Amino acid sequence: MFEFDQYLGFLAFLTILTIGFWLMIFLLTFVIPYWIGGSLIERLKEIKEEKKAKRQE
Known part of the structure; x- marks a missing residue:
């Protein structure tokens, strides 16, 4: 065989x-x-920081 x-x-x-x-x-x-979830969390953190920076100006 x-x-x-x-x-x-x-x-x-x-x-x-x-x-x-x-x-x-x-x-x-x-x-x-895990990769997609982590990138979404990081993007949301960046958006929050951008809004916070605009408010402080």
């Missing part, structure tokens, strides 16, 4: 595929929402 080299290649393919799958799941569920 499989020779040993083909078996190792198949295992390497499955390993890379699995690592890629879990990396995408991790990125889509944790990293990207």
Whole structure:
């Protein structure tokens, strides 16, 4: 059925595929929402500071 080299290649393919799958799941569920949420919070802080600076003038 499989020779040993083909078996190792198949295992390497499955390993890379699995690592890629879990990396995408991790990125889509944790990293990207964290990044977007943090950038929104920072933008809101900047807007508040701009309004505060305008009021003090």
